[in-house]
Amino acid sequence: MPALISLKNVTKTFFNDGFAVEVLHDISLDIEAGEFVAIIGQSGSGKSTLMNILGCLDRPTSGEYLIDGEPVADFDNDELAALRRRTFGFVFQSYNLIPTASARENVEVPAVYAGMSARDRQERAEALLSSLKLGDRLDHRPNQLSGGQQQRVSIARALMNGGRVILADEPTGALDSQSGEEVMALLRRMHREGHTVILITHSREVAEEADRLIEIRDGRILSDRRKARAAETVQPKQAGAEGAAAAIADVSEAVRMALRALYANFFRTVLTLLGIVIGVGSVVAMLAIGTGAQNSVLDRISAMGSDLLLVRPSMANFRGGGSMPVSLIPADADAILELPNVAFAVPEMTSTVTLRYGNVDYQTTANGTVPQFPQAKSWSVASGEFINAADMEGYAPVAVLGQTVAKTLFADGQNPLGRYVLVNKIPFQVIGVMAEMGASAGGNDQDDTILVPLSTGSMRLFGQRNVRTITVQVQDAAAIDATQDAIQALLDERHKKQDTQITNMSSVREAFTETSNTMKVFLGSVAAISLLVGGIGVMNIMLVSVRERTREIGVRMATGARRRDILVQFIIEALVVSAIGGAIGVVLGLGVGAAAGAFGLPVSFTPGPVALAFACAFLTGLVFGYLPARHASHLEPAVALGAD
Template sequence: MPGQAGPQPLIALRDVTKTYVNGDLAVEVLHGISLDIHAGEFVAIMGASGSGKSTLMNILGCLDRPTTGEYRVDGIDAATLGGDSLAHLRRETFGFIFQSYNLIPSATAAENVEVPAIYAGLSAAARRERAAQLLSSLGLADRMDHRPNQLSGGQQQRVSIARALMNGGRVILADEPTGALDSRSGAEVMALLRRMSDAGQTVILITHDRVVADHAHRLIEIRDGHIVGDSGARRPAAAPAGVAAEGGGDAGALGVADMAEAVKMALRALRANLFRTVLTLLGIVIGVGAVIAMLAIGGGAKQSVVDRISAMGTDLLLIRPAQTNSRTADGVIATLVPEDADALAELPNVAAAVPELLGNVTMRYGNTDYQTQADATTPSFTVARNWPVDRGGFIAPRDEAGYAPVIVLGQTVARVLFPEGVDPMGRYVLVNNIPFQVIGLMQAKGATPYGADQDDVVFMPLSTGSMRVFGKRFVRSITVQVQDTARIDETQAAVQALLEQRHRRQDVQIRNMSSLLETVSATQNTLTILLGSVAAISLLVGGIGVMNIMLVSVTERTREIGVRMATGARMRDILQQFITESVVVSAIGGAIGAVGGLGVAAVLRAFGTPILFSPGPVLLAFGCAFLTGLVFGYMPARKAATLDPVVALSAE
C-alpha cells in the first residue's frame, strides 16, 4: 500500500474546516485542521465535549465532508469521490467502533458482524465462517446467536469490534469505545485495541479520558476546533504486509447483497415488530382477497349469462334499426316495417320472421293499475323465441288480420292484476283505457341474468298494437329464425341484402346469436372489471398503509441505516433493502389474501352463487400486491437511501 511503502501518510488533512449552518446561524466547529497519520499508528485524539473531536472522526471516516480544506486517504482526495465511492472507501478501509455500539437490535451477534461483508459481496458461507472466527477470537463463541439485548455492554462492544474487523479494517476508528463500559470491560476493550495496533492496523481513538488516551502511541489534543498538542509518533509506524487484505477475502468486490440475503434481512426486520407487520398485512390481505372473490363472482355471473342465452338457441338473427337513422316526431326510428318481416319470411332457410313493437302501457283491472311493457307481435313469436303458452292460446293469424283486441299476459302481470282465486282467462282488462280480452297466460320465464323480470310483459297482435295502442307503423325489431344453423351466416348476408334493396340504403344492424353472446360477454366483462376495480381500491388503501408503515420504519431505524452506511452500504443497497421489505410484506399479504379470497368464493358457491374459478384473477391479484409493494415502498426506501450518514447515526 502507498501508506506503507513510503513517507506518504495514510491519512492527510490540510487546513480542514467544518461549518454547520442552521438558518442564518453558521457555527464553525473545526478551524484549519492539518494532520498526518501514517499506517500502523495508534493515535488518540483527546478533547473535552464540544471540542470538535467527534466531527473530526466523522470526516476521517468519510461519514461527513469538510467545508473547506483537503482530506486525502492513501493519496486519494475524498472530495473527488461520489457517494458510492465513499461507501466503498468506508467498506474497504475503515472499521467503526461506536460508544453506543450501534448494533442492529433484530440481528444476532453473528449477523451484526456479517453486515460489512454483505455489502462487500462476500458469499454467505464465507461471511459466517469469518464472523464465527472473529467472535471466537474475542471470547464470544457461545454468544454468536444472541441478540444485543441478551449481551452485556462489554460483549456488545466486542461484537462492534468484530464488525469493524470483518472486512480487514485497515483503519479502526474508535469513538469513546469505553465510555459506556465498566472499568473491567473498558480494560478488555483497550487491550483488544492494543493488540490490533500491535498487529499493524491503524487505530484512531477518540476520547476525553487521559487514562484511555495513554494507551495510544501518539496523543493529539484538540480544543475548540484547534489542534493544541501532538506528541508525535512514539514508535515507527509500519504495518505488516498483508494486513489490509486479512479477513476480507473478496471484500474488495463491489457487489450488493444478493436477493436471498435481502429477503432474509426483510423478514428479520418485519419479525422484530410483529403486531405492526400484521396490521400492514391486513390491508393487502383484504385487498387481494376482495379482488379474487369479486372476479370469481363476476366470472361466474358471466358464465351464467352465457349459459342462459345459449339455452335460447343459436338459430336466431336479431334485426334492429341503426341508431343513425332518422326518427319520427315521437322518437321512433323510422326504418323497419311489418312488410319487411313478410319479405324476409320468404327467403330460403328462414323458418320465421317475427316483428315486434314494444312500449310501456298502463294496465287496469278493477281498482288495480299497473304499468308494464306491451309487446305487439305476430303468431310466430312463441316458436321463434321458444316461449310457449301456459294456459289458453297465443295470438292467432285471424287476430292479427282482424285487429283483434286480445291480449296474452305474463305471469307477473297476471299475479298483480288479478286477486288470488280469480281466473284471468276470458276477462277484460284496460290497456291505456282500451279494453282487451285475456286469451292466454305465458309460461314463467323468471329473471334475466341482469335481474330484469321477463314475466312482466303482455303480448297483443302487431296490427292492434300499431293501430290502436301505440299509433306507430314502424317496428322496433325483427327476429329471424333460421332452419339450418350451419348456413346462418349465409342467411344473414341474404337478409342484409334484401333489406338494403328494400330500403335503398344500409340502415339496420343484424346480430346472430353468437354475436349477441360476444356482446353480452363483453358487457359482463365490463361489470367484472368494475367489480375488480372496486375491490382494487382496498388494495390501493393497503398499499398506502404499507407506505405509511415503511415510513415509520425508516424513522425508527434511522440509526440502523447510519450503521449500514458506515459499514459500506451504498444508496442502492439501502434502497434495495427497504423496497425488499415492502415487497416481502406485500407478497406475504398477497399469498394470504389469495387463499382467503378463494375460500370466500368457495363458501359463496356452496350457498348457490355462480362462481368461476380460474388462475388468471389469482395471478393478477398477487401480481398487483407485489407491484403495490414495489411502488409504495419506493418513497420510504428512497427517503432511507438519501439520509446523510452523520445525521442518521446521531438519530435517537
C-alpha cells in the same frame, strides 16, 4: 512513502437556520500506518466531527484529505462507501448493533456489502467472535448480551473486512471499568497485529493507552505528542483485496432483514397487511364470481345457439294494460322456412294452465310447439319421445313434461310415460320427459313447463291461433344479418306493417359479454381501491421504519453500504410486505370464491385474475416503497449515526 492518512488545512462548517458555525479550524495532521493514536478532547471540542471526516462519514468544508496519498474530496458516494468498506472499521460508544439481528449477523454486515459469499462470511464471523470469547453467543441478540459483550461484537464487526484502520469513538464510555479494560486490551492487541487504531475519547486515562496523543480544543489541535515505548515489531495492515461488491447487496440478507423487522413489529405489520390482503382478496373473489356469472349466462345463451333468430311481436305498439300484442301466426313460420339460409322455423304459443294428476294440482306454463323444438332450443329428451309430425297433423292430446313438472306430479317415483295428466281438465297422455335445463338467464325455471303440439294447444288449450315467438335457425351463421333483414322484410310485407321485431342471439351474446366485462372492470376497480389504501399503509410503515432505524442505516453506510444498497434493501422490504399480503389475499380470495360456489353461486377461477391481483400487490409495494427507500438511501452517514 506518503502517510496513510493526511489532513491539510481542513475546516468544517455547519449551517443551522442560515447561521454558519465553524467546528474545525485549519486542522493539519498525518497518521502513519500501524500507529495507535488517541484524539482527546472534551464535549464540543470537535473530536467527533474530526472522526467522521477521518472515517469518510462526512466531508470537510475546505482543505484536503488524502488516504495513501490519494485525495478523496472528489470521491462520489459509492466511491466513499467502497473506501470505508475496504479501509475502516468502526467501534462506537453506543455499539450501534442492529437490534433484530444476532451477534453473528451483526458481524457479517460489512462482508455483505463487500460481496463475500454467505458461507465465507458466516465462517469468518464465527471465527472472529470465537477469538473474542463470544463463541457461545453467536445467535444471541444485542438485548441478550452485556455491554462489554456488545462492544466485542462491535469490534468483531470492525474487523470483518480486515479493518486496516480502526476508528473507536469512546469505546469504553458506556462500559464498567473491567469491561473497559478488556476493550482497551483488545484495541492494543489489534494494534500489535498491525491495525492502525485511532481512538476518540474525552478520558486522559484512556488516551494514555495510545502511543500518540493529539489534543483538540474548540476545533483546533492544541498538542500532538508521541510517547516513548519499548520498541515493538508492528507490521502495518495492508489494504485487503476486496471481492466485487454485489450489484445489490445480498438479496437474501435484505429479505431476512425485512422479515426480522416485520416480526419485531408484528401488530403494526398485521394492520399494514390488512389493506393489501383485503384488496387482493376482493379482486380475486369478485373477478371469480363475476367471471363465473358471465360464463354461466353465456353458456345458456350458447346452448340456445348463436345461429338463432328470435321473432316476436313488436313492443312499439304495446302501451301497457292488457295482454302482450300478438301478430304472428303459424303460417308466418312456414313462410320464413321458404327463405334462403333458413334451416327451420319453430313457432311457439304459451299460456298458464292447471295440471292435475291424482290428488296433485299444479299450475305451470303450457308451451305449444312443433317437432323441431328440441333442436331449436338445444334441449334433449331424457326419456320417451318428443312430439312428431303425426301428432301435429292429428291434433293429438299428447304432452312432454319438464323435469320440475314431472317431479311435482309424480313425486312418489312413478314413471310418467304413458300416464294421463289433466291440462285444464283435458286429458293429455305423457309421451316424454325433457332433460334438466335449469334456470334461464333471467332466473326463471325452464323445467317448469309442459310441451304440447302447437295444433292441439291452439285448438283445445289456448283458444287462439296467434303464436308468441318464432325461433329461426340459419344454415350459415356468417350470413345471419342478411337473413334477419330478409325475414323482417317478409313479415312486413305479409302484415302490411312493421309489427314484429327480431332478436339476433349472436348480438345478444356480444352485448352481454360487453356489459359483463364492463361490470367486471368496475368491480375490479372498486377492489383496487383497497390495494391503493394498502399501498399507502405500506408507505407509512416504511417511513416509520426508516425513522426508527436511522442509526442502523448509518451503521450500514459506515460499514460500506452504497446508497443503492440501502435503496434496494428497503424496496425489497416493501416488496416482502406486499408479497406476504398478496399471498394471504390470494388465499383469502380463493376461499371466499370457494365458499360462494358452495352456496350455489357460479364461480370461475382462472390464473389471470389471481396473477393480476398478486402482481398489483407487488407493484403496490414497489411504487409505495420507493419514496421511503429513497429517503433512507439519501441520509448522510454522519447524520444517521448521530440520530436519536
